[in-house]
Amino acid sequence: MALTRLYTDTVVARIKSDPKFARALYAEAVSAILEGETAEGLSMLRDLVHAQITFKELARQTGLGEKTLHRMLNRKGNPTARHLGMIVRSIAEDLRVKPRVKVVVA
Numbered sequence: 001m002a003l004t005r006l007y008t009d010t011v012v013a014r015i016k017s018d019p020k021f022a023r024a025l026y027a028e029a030v031s032a033i034l035e036g037e038t039a040e041g042l043s044m045l046r047d048l049v050h051a052q053i054t055f056k057e058l059a060r061q062t063g064l065g066e067k068t069l070h071r072m073l074n075r076k077g078n079p080t081a082r083h084l085g086m087i088v089r090s091i092a093e094d095l096r097v098k099p100r101v102k103v104v105v106a
Contacts, residue, residue: 008047008050011025011047011051012047012050012051013051015047015048015051015052016051016052019095022048022051022052022095023095023097025044025047025048026044026045026048026091026092026095026097028044029041029042029044029045029048030088030099032044033084039075039076040075042072042073042074042075042077042079043073043075045073045087045088045091046073046074048091048095049069049073049091052091052094052095053090053091053094055069055070058087058090058091061090061093062083062086062087062090063086064083064086069087072084072087073087
């Protein structure tokens with residue numbers, strides 16, 4: 001029988017070992033949310049929190065409860081825009097990135 005690892009464990013390990021990958025995943029998560037792929041974006045943010053900040057630290061930084069954060073970043077989560085902004089900002093600070101918005105006219 002082949003040895004396998006869970007997908008989440010693999011992603012979390014990669015985030016911890018590769019800062020460039022973590023920043024790219026953050027950008028992809030924000031893009032997914034902005035494009036309406038909320039479940040995928042929240043899932044990516046959750047992986048980043050697991051690997052980088054921890055829910056305990058994110059709760060301290062945002063002033064939100066750990067359980068509340070777990071529910072918000074669930075694939076079926078429904079965070080308010082204000083709370084999502086707080087979460088995204090905290091993750092960005094932890095990754096040492098400064099998000100920029102670029103508007104492209106379609």
